[in-house]
Amino acid sequence: MNVRRLIPTTAVAGAxxxxxxxxxxxxxxxxAADKGSDGxxxxxxxxxxxQYLAEQxxxxxxxxxxxxxxxxxxxxxxxxxxxxxxxxxxxxxxxxKGVQPAVDDAIAQAxxxxxxxAATLTKLEAxxxxxxxxxxxxxxxxxxxxxxxxxxxxxxxxxxxxxxxxVKYAEVAKGVGTALEKADPANAADYRKNTDAxxxxxxxxxxxxxxxxxNTATKTFITTHSAFxxxxxxxxxxxxxxxxxxxxxxxxxxxxxxxxxIAKKDKVTTVFFETLASDKTAKTLAGDAGLxxxxxxxxxxxxxxxxxxxxIEVMRSNLAALQKALGAK
Numbered sequence: 264m265n266v267r268r269l270i271p272t273t274a275v276a277g278a279x280x281x282x283x284x285x286x287x288x289x290x291x292x293x294x295a296a297d298k299g300s301d302g303x304x305x306x307x308x309x310x311x312x313x314q315y316l317a318e319q320x321x322x323x324x325x326x327x328x329x330x331x332x333x334x335x336x337x338x339x340x341x342x343x344x345x346x347x348x349x350x351x352x353x354x355x356x357x358x359x360k361g362v363q364p365a366v367d368d369a370i371a372q373a374x375x376x377x378x379x380x381a382a383t384l385t386k387l388e389a390x391x392x393x394x395x396x397x398x399x400x401x402x403x404x405x406x407x408x409x410x411x412x413x414x415x416x417x418x419x420x421x422x423x424x425x426x427x428x429x430v431k432y433a434e435v436a437k438g439v440g441t442a443l444e445k446a447d448p449a450n451a452a453d454y455r456k457n458t459d460a461x462x463x464x465x466x467x468x469x470x471x472x473x474x475x476x477x478n479t480a481t482k483t484f485i486t487t488h489s490a491f492x493x494x495x496x497x498x499x500x501x502x503x504x505x506x507x508x509x510x511x512x513x514x515x516x517x518x519x520x521x522x523x524x525i526a527k528k529d530k531v532t533t534v535f536f537e538t539l540a541s542d543k544t545a546k547t548l549a550g551d552a553g554l555x556x557x558x559x560x561x562x563x564x565x566x567x568x569x570x571x572x573x574x575i576e577v578m579r580s581n582l583a584a585l586q587k588a589l590g591a592k
Contacts, residue, residue: 390492
């Protein structure tokens with residue numbers, strides 16, 4: 264991600280998630296949340312992955328606003344007083360704790376009853392640049408120091424990029440659906456129907472990834488930012504990140520040399536960079552190692568440069584890029 268990431272929609276979605284989770288944890292009330300003047304449930308999402316869930320599951324019963332607008336780097340998002348004020352008036356807030364500190368603080372202060380934290384709806388794991396790569400012990404020495412302090416997850420060291428694993432994303436979708444049902448019981452049947460439809464689409468996507476990446480010439484891919492740990496683990500791939508979990512960190516000369524050696528040993532063909540991020544480091548590494556470059560989208564936001572109009576389309580573009588880079592048969 265600048266590797267800077269788009270998280271407009273994600274921030275909003277994250278806020279909604281927290282509210283929903285809180286509602287569930289507190290047992291909630293039997294009364295439906297007060298709706299806006301248009302009769303719809305006002306949902307605030309922290310960034311795109313959360314927004315997508317709210318829109319797909321809420322359908323015509325919700326009005327979704329995102330805290331992170333397209334093109335805005337989610338991690339560095341600073342909320343305006345107006346946004347913070349509107350956040351407190353939301354019926355539901357959906358977010359992913361640990362991705363956007365400013366959003367986390369604002370949601371905690373807003374006190375919205377129906378707040379859902381997506382991070383509580385599935386199990387978070389610790390991932391670094393060495394995810395799944397048993398043949399390379401990168402967690403020692405200098406590289407381990409680079410990884411230290413890159414804790415974006417809601418738990419120390421946890422990787423927050425759960426939406427890039429269709430299976431985990433489906434688990435979150437189910438939790439969000441349950442939260443909307445509790446916030447708006449009158450339309451619970453529709454929320455359940457929409458949740459089932461989305462879970463099926465994510466299940467089909469998972470099948471396509473599993474089938475499409477089963478037989479490849481190599482299992483290793485290099486990316487500027489280690490956002491794809493869950494995806495790599497799910498489909499038996501080896502992610503090698505240039506900058507680690509933190510999109511702003513700069514790789515050391517030792518790490519660059521290490522990646523050059525890995526690329527040669529594992530027959531890597533491509534260095535991936537992000538849609539709205541600088542491709543300078545990726546192109547430098549690729550040029551020195553004689554590799555190609557391509558885009559692997561972390562889906563923190565949808566913009567004109569995205570290879571698709573929504574989550575499913577962009578993920579399928581990611582699958583095609585991985586198949587090409589890994590030599591899928």
